[in-house]
Each structure stands twice: as C-alpha cells, then as structure tokens.
Amino acid sequence: MVDWHHLSDGERALLERLFWTGGLSRGDLAASVDFSKSKANMAIASLLGRELIEEGGVQPSTGGRRPELLRLSHGMGVLAAIDIGATSIDVALLAPDMTLIDHRSEAADVHAGAPLVFARVRNLLRQMRERHDIAAGRVLGIGVGVPGPVAFDSGMLVNPPLLPGWETFSIRDCLAEEYAAPVFVDNDVNIMALGTHWRLRGQLRNFLVIKIGTGIGCGIICHGAVYRGTDGSAGDVGHICVDPHGPLCHCGNAGCVEAMAAGPAIARMAEAAAHAGESALLKELLDRNGVLSPMDLGNASRAGDAAANAIVQQAGGWIGRMLAAVVNFFNPSHIFIGGGVAKVGPLFLASIRQSVYQRSLALSTRHLDIQYVPQVESAGVIGAGVMAVQETMLAGPERR
Amino acid sequence: MVDWHHLSDGERALLERLFWTGGLSRGDLAASVDFSKSKANMAIASLLGRELIEEGGVQPSTGGRRPELLRLSHGMGVLAAIDIGATSIDVALLAPDMTLIDHRSEAADVHAGAPLVFARVRNLLRQMRERHDIAAGRVLGIGVGVPGPVAFDSGMLVNPPLLPGWETFSIRDCLAEEYAAPVFVDNDVNIMALGTHWRLRGQLRNFLVIKIGTGIGCGIICHGAVYRGTDGSAGDVGHICVDPHGPLCHCGNAGCVEAMAAGPAIARMAEAAAHAGESALLKELLDRNGVLSPMDLGNASRAGDAAANAIVQQAGGWIGRMLAAVVNFFNPSHIFIGGGVAKVGPLFLASIRQSVYQRSLALSTRHLDIQYVPQVESAGVIGAGVMAVQETMLAGPERR
DNA sequence: CAAATTATGTCCGAAGTTGAACATTGTCTG
DNA sequence: CAGACAATGTTCAACTTCGGACATAATTTG
Missing domain, CATH: 1.10.10.10 (Winged helix-like DNA-binding domain superfamily/Winged helix DNA-binding domain)
Structure with a gap:
C-alpha cells in the first residue's frame, strides 16, 4: 500500500x-x-x-x-463509507476524490441488532472489494453514519432511541477485525452536513442541514467545521418545544416539533384526514396501501388536494417555528432541508420559509437562504467518505 | 511608542x-x-x-x-475600553494584561444621541490619559461594547431597538479623529462572553453567556472563539417564541421570551401583584419608589414573599424553556447568566435550572453547568479590552 | 557540601525556505 | 510560420530556522 x-x-x-x-x-x-x-x-x-x-x-x-x-x-487507496438508515443500509467504496467505485443500497431492519447489520455490512464490503480486486489493506479509512446520537471520540452510540441495544456494540471494534484502517462514526445528520459542505467546496462558513424523517435532526457547520457540541449531541432539534400546550412526545415533554411535524405525526394527520372524509384522494391512497407515506401526502398535495395542503402547511409551519428559534440564535447563511419528509414537495418548503421569515429577526433573515438539500443519490455515503478522508489523511497525527 | x-x-x-x-x-x-x-x-x-x-x-x-x-x-502601551449600557457609560484604560489603569462609570442617557454620548466618552478618556500621563499615541487599540446589534466588520449598529438613531453614527470614525489605534465595536453580550472567556483563561470551548435586562441577549463562544453568525446577529435569543399563545411582543410576534420574562415583563408582573394585593411587601416597595425593580423583587423573594417567589419562578421557567431549545441545539458545557435581572437572586437561577434540565435531552445536560456570571466590577470594560487586544495584537495583519 | 533536580542560555550542523534566473510550452499577431 | 508574449514549471545558491547537545545557573536533598 x-x-x-x-x-x-x-x-x-x-x-x-x-x-x-x-x-x-x-x-x-x-x-x-x-x-x-x-x-x-x-x-x-x-x-x-x-x-x-x-x-x-x-x-x-x-x-x-x-x-x-x-x-x-x-x-493511494480507497475509503469505505457506510450509511445506516432507519430502514436501509448503504455501503460504498470511494476513491480519495470522492468518486464512487461501487455502491450498494439495501433494505435492512436495524431492530435485528447491530451485530447482524454489521455482518451484512462487512459482507457487502468484502464483495465489493473482491469485485474490484481491492485488498483490505488498501482501505485507508472508514466512515460510518448512524441515525442516533454518537460520542464522536469513542465512536459509540449513546441512548439511541431508534437503535435499541446498539449502545453496547462497538462499530469500531467490529470493523477493526477486518480492517487496519481507522474507523470514524458520527450521526447521519452531521454526515449529511459534511457531505453538503464538501459538495459546496467548503465555501460556506455557517450553515445547517435539517433532516426530517422519523425524527428531526440538524447538522451544524460552524466556522467551516462540523460542530458537535460538548457531548456530541449538538443539533438535537427534534425536541425543541414549539407549543407548550401541544401533544405529549415520547421524550416526556409536550409540544416537541418531532411530535408535531416529523414523519409519523404527518402520516397520522393524513390518515386522520382520510378517515374523516376530508379528502377522497388521501382515502384512496390509504385504502390502496394501508398506510400513508410522506410521498403519498406529497402526491396529494401536488395534485392540489386541499386537506393534504393544509397538513403540509401546518407541518411546515411548526418546522418553521423551530427553525426561527434556531435562526435567531445561530444566524446561519443557509439552511438545507432533507430527509424523507422533504419529499412532500415545494409547498412544504414554502410553508417553512414563510414561517421562518415571519418569526425571525429581519437582520438574521436578510441573507438567509432556505432550500432543499441538493439531492444526489448516495449523499449519505459521500458524507461518510468525506469524514473518513478528513479524519485520517487531513487531520494531524494527534487525531489518529 | x-x-x-x-x-x-x-x-x-x-x-x-x-x-x-x-x-x-x-x-x-x-x-x-x-x-x-x-x-x-x-x-x-x-x-x-x-x-x-x-x-x-x-x-x-x-x-x-x-x-x-x-x-x-x-x-508596550494601553488599551481603551468603552462599555455603553442602556443607562450608563463605562470607560477604562487597561494594561495589556487587563489590569485596570483607570475606570470611570457614569449615568448617561443614550437617547441623547450617539454624538453627545461619545463626546463624553472622549472627554473621559482624555482626562484619564492626562491623569496618568499617557499620550494618545500610546493607545494600542480601542474596544467598544454597545447594547444593540452590530455589523462587526463595519463597526456600525444595525437597527438598534434601544439606540434609535445610532445606526448612522460611526463610532469608529469618531474615535479615529483622536486616536490612530484601530477601533472594534461589538454588542455587549459578545463582549461579556469574551470577558468571561478570558477570566476562565480560555479553558472552555463552547459556552453561552445570557444577559437578561431590558432585553435578552446571548453571547456565544464556539470552538473557543466568539461566534457572531453570518450577519453578526447570532445570539439574538430574546425573540425566541416560548408560547405561541403568549402576549404580543413589540417585534410583532407572540410569546417571545423577552416579552414574558425580561426586566419590563417581570416589573409589570410584580406591579400587578402589588396592585392586586397579593403581596403586602411588594405593595410597600412599590409605594415607596413608584416602580418596582428586579432588585425589589429579589429582596421580596429572598424575604420569602410568596407572590414574589411565584413571579420569579414563572420568569425563570420561561427563560428555561428558551434555554432548553438552545441547549438541545448547541449542547454547551456552561451557561452563565448575567444582566440586571440576574440580581433577583438564587430562586431565579434554580427555576431556570429546573426548567432547562426538565426539557432538554439527558445527553445534552449530562455535563451542563448553569450559573450566574461570576460578577466582578468592570466586567464589561475588561471584555472590551480583551477584544481590543485580540483584534489588534493577536490577529494576523490581515485583520488590521 | 556533593549530588540530584530543575530552569535557563548558547552553539552548530542539519534541514527547510526563498527569490530570482532559467527552461518549457503554449497562444497570438502579422 | 517566425517572433513576441504569457503562463507555468524547474533549479540553485543564499539565507533562515530548527532541534538537540552541551553549558550554566539556582535550589533542594541527603
């Protein structure tokens, strides 16, 4: 090597x-x-x-x-990138310039437990290496994104709500059995933010990436670097309270944005509207699949369905309230919105924008740009790859 | 020189x-x-x-x-430090190690306009220099703190609510008439945070300083440096909404913390309680002075007055709600609370703590320390002095 | 007081850095 | 297509900086 x-x-x-x-x-x-x-x-x-x-x-x-x-x-070698989602795993090999050598995305159930999931990850990686004739020793670094809070230094998950049991599993040790390369683990939103940062060529100094899916998380780039906070839990915006009189959240408090505008909340609202007969279209979609996804709601919204639009606007309004607080505090230059719920379409973004601009100070919003994450396939693994390169090659020896 | x-x-x-x-x-x-x-x-x-x-x-x-x-x-020379408050001006000369050479604090009405205020500032500075036989040329740098949003690069105020008319006055040009030294202007909370950072010997990487007075502001130290945001308006937490159904704020939105828990709101609550006969002690204090200050409320609270305690707890609860949002987002290691309202005493701090710990994620509060700003006299001018030293001597030539 | 310990001061060969001259490879103009 | 011009790449001798070895100085310990 x-x-x-x-x-x-x-x-x-x-x-x-x-x-x-x-x-x-x-x-x-x-x-x-x-x-x-x-x-x-x-x-x-x-x-x-x-x-x-x-x-x-x-x-x-x-x-x-x-x-x-x-x-x-x-x-010079390759980077291995692993992006664990709530229902999927993405594994990729990348060249040092972040071009994809190979990439596999598979459905997976994280409730099966970390050992099983990572056995599959290691299998996929091995297959890819064999297909491209890349020895394990040529892997320079490994980046892993997981949907939960991570103590960055140890690489361990800390009380992950979506990944029960994973807090005792060392991803680092598991991969070290097969690879000598250093392993870095971070939560998926930081990974997404880092990937966005790289795609923008490191031009922006202070911006946020919001991921709205089952939960709501936020990756922070501050002074041009990922900001993780004291305990690595910075950006945990899902449990910011937007309405003290709102519904109870599983975290024990009332009115968290996550309880009011994340994927499950939106689906619940859509299903309620369907059952209440407020929308024939939503009813039809619900009857067909048994459940309603953000994508269904987006299709209904784009078709002009009034009930769907009302739900999208309401959810966007709550997200906007949360973001207004964050904007007043952090004054970022850009906010990029991604995650599954971002698929509901342009009205959602418009509602978020309106809500933020209405509730934030004029000075903070003067140059603020809110848009969807420029979607490219494999955004997750590229972010993980960027982290791997940064931490292995570009950080001083003291980080290795 | x-x-x-x-x-x-x-x-x-x-x-x-x-x-x-x-x-x-x-x-x-x-x-x-x-x-x-x-x-x-x-x-x-x-x-x-x-x-x-x-x-x-x-x-x-x-x-x-x-x-x-x-x-x-x-x-090697001296630093000039100027701290403009809502009702006072502090001017000081400091040695490069931040020891006070001289310090004057005077009452002042900022509504008299920036030119008058700065004529007095220049007079005070000149008197001090003469008393200590320090020529204008020996002033190495000048730091100025003002109670309003500042565009740091230009040194100009931007739509300052407390300082009408100041946005067209160039503090930098005014002082440049008499001093060749570079002039740096920042808002009072950033100054306070920087002063705290210096007093703690730069040990803490990520912390916040909250100032609760007529308004509510927040100074941010991130990665060991003052974070000002894209437009210099980072830390404007006063208009974070803590209750969508709350009272209307002068900013046009409903339920801003500032409208519910800053000095004027607290005074109003205390006066209402006095008028409603809920507290004989508050009534007595109100009759004596015509108004009620945070200090009065603090005295009543410390004396065990139930109505006063209820108000203090309520205000602390609202502040805590706002801070919980900020803690979830930023995950600081410490929060220091200062400003006039901090004088209401220990119950206020306890209420804030309880509210924050209840509403923030466990991971974020595991190491979080919330306390009053370690009060020293002349904290403001020391912060301004630290800024002056940093920006003149310690920043690279490109900053000068 | 000798020996050990800690802090500071000095020297010099080795290693790193620099600007400027020189070389190379292209375009453009008449 | 020769010659002027422009941008880029290469080389080198003079210069600067560095790091470790060695020397010196002030105390404490036994």
Missing part, C-alpha cells in the same frame, strides 16, 4: 486543498496555501513520488502554457 | 499564550506553543528586546532553579 502516513504539515495542506477543490494547477495550488513556488513544488514532487497525487491532464490555456491539473491519486 | 507591529507568527503565538495565561516561564511557554527551546528563546529575546514582554520576578522553585515569569510588558 502507498505510504500516506508521515506527511509534513505542508504536504497535508496541499492534500487538503486538492481534496476540497477537486484539483488545481501547481501555481494555483501554491497560491491557495500561500507557499512559494519552490516550497510548493518540493512538496508536490514528494507527493507525486509517493503516488499520493497525480497529474490529471492539461487544462485549456489562458494565454500561455497550459496548466497541468494535480489531483489526489486514485492509486 | 513601542513597535508591536511586524510580529512573526511565532512571536504572536507567544504573546497570545502570555495574554491568555497571564504569565509563564520560558520553559512552560515554549512547551505550551510546542516550540523548541531555541526557537522559543529566539522569539523571547526579540520580544524582550522590543520591550513587548518583560521578566516579572522569579517564582517559587519546584526542586531546582527557580523559573522566571514572563509577562506582557506594561510599557
């Missing part, structure tokens, strides 16, 4: 720039890290010699000699 | 450590910035030669030669 340890600070800085920009010419690279041409070239030569970076073809000229693109070398 | 410009990165790092620690021996200093002894000694010699630092006496031995303390030299 290529030796990517023992990097000097300068070399690491170059790798970091290449990772975030996707590729630069020697001149641009030197300028972007404020190195002299000679210093930069020395480090570049060292990295080229060790095959950590490679030349990636000449770019169009801007009036003189054409610059030669430098980029992270595919030969 | 001493030349403190043109510092190398290494020298700046040493100064920064000395500023935050208050003084270190050569060995400790070298270790704390991870320099070799030779490198550190070279920089130390340079700084000593330019009289930016000085030797401050030997410390007790720990078994061998006694270490010689190094500290920022008083001779």
Whole structure:
C-alpha cells in the first residue's frame, strides 16, 4: 500500500486543498496555501513520488502554457463509507476524490441488532472489494453514519432511541477485525452536513442541514467545521418545544416539533384526514396501501388536494417555528432541508420559509437562504467518505 | 511608542499564550506553543528586546532553579475600553494584561444621541490619559461594547431597538479623529462572553453567556472563539417564541421570551401583584419608589414573599424553556447568566435550572453547568479590552 | 557540601525556505 | 510560420530556522 502516513504539515495542506477543490494547477495550488513556488513544488514532487497525487491532464490555456491539473491519486487507496438508515443500509467504496467505485443500497431492519447489520455490512464490503480486486489493506479509512446520537471520540452510540441495544456494540471494534484502517462514526445528520459542505467546496462558513424523517435532526457547520457540541449531541432539534400546550412526545415533554411535524405525526394527520372524509384522494391512497407515506401526502398535495395542503402547511409551519428559534440564535447563511419528509414537495418548503421569515429577526433573515438539500443519490455515503478522508489523511497525527 | 507591529507568527503565538495565561516561564511557554527551546528563546529575546514582554520576578522553585515569569510588558502601551449600557457609560484604560489603569462609570442617557454620548466618552478618556500621563499615541487599540446589534466588520449598529438613531453614527470614525489605534465595536453580550472567556483563561470551548435586562441577549463562544453568525446577529435569543399563545411582543410576534420574562415583563408582573394585593411587601416597595425593580423583587423573594417567589419562578421557567431549545441545539458545557435581572437572586437561577434540565435531552445536560456570571466590577470594560487586544495584537495583519 | 533536580542560555550542523534566473510550452499577431 | 508574449514549471545558491547537545545557573536533598 502507498505510504500516506508521515506527511509534513505542508504536504497535508496541499492534500487538503486538492481534496476540497477537486484539483488545481501547481501555481494555483501554491497560491491557495500561500507557499512559494519552490516550497510548493518540493512538496508536490514528494507527493507525486509517493503516488499520493497525480497529474490529471492539461487544462485549456489562458494565454500561455497550459496548466497541468494535480489531483489526489486514485492509486493511494480507497475509503469505505457506510450509511445506516432507519430502514436501509448503504455501503460504498470511494476513491480519495470522492468518486464512487461501487455502491450498494439495501433494505435492512436495524431492530435485528447491530451485530447482524454489521455482518451484512462487512459482507457487502468484502464483495465489493473482491469485485474490484481491492485488498483490505488498501482501505485507508472508514466512515460510518448512524441515525442516533454518537460520542464522536469513542465512536459509540449513546441512548439511541431508534437503535435499541446498539449502545453496547462497538462499530469500531467490529470493523477493526477486518480492517487496519481507522474507523470514524458520527450521526447521519452531521454526515449529511459534511457531505453538503464538501459538495459546496467548503465555501460556506455557517450553515445547517435539517433532516426530517422519523425524527428531526440538524447538522451544524460552524466556522467551516462540523460542530458537535460538548457531548456530541449538538443539533438535537427534534425536541425543541414549539407549543407548550401541544401533544405529549415520547421524550416526556409536550409540544416537541418531532411530535408535531416529523414523519409519523404527518402520516397520522393524513390518515386522520382520510378517515374523516376530508379528502377522497388521501382515502384512496390509504385504502390502496394501508398506510400513508410522506410521498403519498406529497402526491396529494401536488395534485392540489386541499386537506393534504393544509397538513403540509401546518407541518411546515411548526418546522418553521423551530427553525426561527434556531435562526435567531445561530444566524446561519443557509439552511438545507432533507430527509424523507422533504419529499412532500415545494409547498412544504414554502410553508417553512414563510414561517421562518415571519418569526425571525429581519437582520438574521436578510441573507438567509432556505432550500432543499441538493439531492444526489448516495449523499449519505459521500458524507461518510468525506469524514473518513478528513479524519485520517487531513487531520494531524494527534487525531489518529 | 513601542513597535508591536511586524510580529512573526511565532512571536504572536507567544504573546497570545502570555495574554491568555497571564504569565509563564520560558520553559512552560515554549512547551505550551510546542516550540523548541531555541526557537522559543529566539522569539523571547526579540520580544524582550522590543520591550513587548518583560521578566516579572522569579517564582517559587519546584526542586531546582527557580523559573522566571514572563509577562506582557506594561510599557508596550494601553488599551481603551468603552462599555455603553442602556443607562450608563463605562470607560477604562487597561494594561495589556487587563489590569485596570483607570475606570470611570457614569449615568448617561443614550437617547441623547450617539454624538453627545461619545463626546463624553472622549472627554473621559482624555482626562484619564492626562491623569496618568499617557499620550494618545500610546493607545494600542480601542474596544467598544454597545447594547444593540452590530455589523462587526463595519463597526456600525444595525437597527438598534434601544439606540434609535445610532445606526448612522460611526463610532469608529469618531474615535479615529483622536486616536490612530484601530477601533472594534461589538454588542455587549459578545463582549461579556469574551470577558468571561478570558477570566476562565480560555479553558472552555463552547459556552453561552445570557444577559437578561431590558432585553435578552446571548453571547456565544464556539470552538473557543466568539461566534457572531453570518450577519453578526447570532445570539439574538430574546425573540425566541416560548408560547405561541403568549402576549404580543413589540417585534410583532407572540410569546417571545423577552416579552414574558425580561426586566419590563417581570416589573409589570410584580406591579400587578402589588396592585392586586397579593403581596403586602411588594405593595410597600412599590409605594415607596413608584416602580418596582428586579432588585425589589429579589429582596421580596429572598424575604420569602410568596407572590414574589411565584413571579420569579414563572420568569425563570420561561427563560428555561428558551434555554432548553438552545441547549438541545448547541449542547454547551456552561451557561452563565448575567444582566440586571440576574440580581433577583438564587430562586431565579434554580427555576431556570429546573426548567432547562426538565426539557432538554439527558445527553445534552449530562455535563451542563448553569450559573450566574461570576460578577466582578468592570466586567464589561475588561471584555472590551480583551477584544481590543485580540483584534489588534493577536490577529494576523490581515485583520488590521 | 556533593549530588540530584530543575530552569535557563548558547552553539552548530542539519534541514527547510526563498527569490530570482532559467527552461518549457503554449497562444497570438502579422 | 517566425517572433513576441504569457503562463507555468524547474533549479540553485543564499539565507533562515530548527532541534538537540552541551553549558550554566539556582535550589533542594541527603
């Protein structure tokens, strides 16, 4: 395997720039890290010699000699990315520039327990490696996203409501049996935020990624880095109270957004509307499937169904109330909304926007942009891959 | 004047450590910035030669030669600190180690307008300088705290509710007429947070300082630095809604904490209780002064007055609801509560604590410490002084 | 008081950094 | 298509910085 340890600070800085920009010419690279041409070239030569970076073809000229693109070398190794969802597992192998080598998404029941789920994960990874002829030793780092609170340093889950029993299972140790590479575990929203951060090329300094599904979580990028808080539980916005007189939440308090506007709450409202005969369309969808999903509600909403629209607007309004509090406190430049419930469509986003802009201070919303997470397939595994690269290659040795 | 410009990165790092620690021996200093002894000694010699630092006496031995303390030299210059309150102005001169050279606190009416207020500020500063024989040129930096939202880069106020008309006045330009030193302006809560951060020697990474007075504001220290948000309005927690069915706030929305638990709301509740005959003690205090202050309410509460206690608990409960939302989102290690309303006493703090712990997630409150700001006189001007030092001496040249 | 301990000061070969000259490879113009 | 021009890549001798070894200094301990 290529030796990517023992990097000097300068070399690491170059790798970091290449990772975030996707590729630069020697001149641009030197300028972007404020190195002299000679210093930069020395480090570049060292990295080229060790095959950590490679030349990636000449770019169009801007009036003189054409610059030669430098980029992270595919030969240096691969990253393994694992994204555990409430009902699915995604496993992928990625090159250091975050291009997908292989990707499998499968339905899975997390209630089967962590050992079974990770036995499957390891199987999938092994199959992928064999298909592409990649030895276990060539895996440089492993990133894992899980739908629950994680103590980042230990990599252990802490009282995960959706993953009962997982708090005693060490994902790190399980994967260490097969891989020497370091394993980093974080919750799915931080992963999503990190992936978004990378896709935006690290341009934004302070933004939020909200994931609305069975629960509601929030990934925070602050000063350009993932913010995890003191106990790693920052961004747990699902239990922010938006109505003291609201319904009781399973957490014991009343009026949590999660109890009023997350997937289950929305489905319940839709089913109630269907039973009450407020919407023939929802009734029809309910009778067909036995349950109503956010997608069903979205279809009804897009078809102009009045009852569906009312539910979507109400849910968006509650989310907006919660976000208004967060915006007043954090003053982010952007909020990206993702998760299953985001699929209910444009009216949901519009309702959230209206509610936030109405309730937040003018100064905080002057430049605030609220939009859906730019959906790409495999967003989860890319975020996990970014974390793996960051923590293994780009962090100082003290983090390894 | 001493030349403190043109510092190398290494020298700046040493100064920064000395500023935050208050003084270190050569060995400790070298270790704390991870320099070799030779490198550190070279920089130390340079700084000593330019009289930016000085030797401050030997410390007790720990078994061998006694270490010689190094500290920022008083001779390098002074900082000017200005803290504008709603009804008072504080002006001070500080040494680089944040010891007070002189300090004046005066009542002032900010409604008289910024030009008049700052004419007085300049007068006070000039008097102080003359008394201590300090030329204007020896002022290294000026820090200003104001009770309203500030665009940090421009130093201008933005739609300040408490300071009408101030948004067109440039504090920076006004002081530049007399001082060549750079001027930094920030809102009073950030200043308070920065001062607290310095008093705790920069130990805490993520914490909040809540100021409850006429309004409610919050200073945020995130990743060890003041977090101001995208538009500089981060921490504006006063208009977080804690009860959608609550009373109308002057901001146009219903149920803002500020409308339910800040100084005016508490006074109103206390006066209502007095008029309703619920408390003889409050009635007596009201009759004596015509109004009721947080201090009056605190005295009644400490005397065991039931009506006063009920009000204090109610207000603390609302503050706690707001903080619970913020804690779920931000997961700080500490929350410090200050401002005039903090004077109502221990029951207020207890009510806040109870409300927060009840409504926040267990994981977030496991290590959470909520207490009053460790009150020292002149906390405001010290915070402003810390900002001045940080932004002038310790920030890279690109910030100046 | 000798030996051990701790802190500080100095030196020098090794390693890193730099700017500027030089080399290379392209475009553009007449 | 020659020659001017422009951007990029490479080399090198002068210069700066570094880290460890060694020397010195002040105390405590036995």
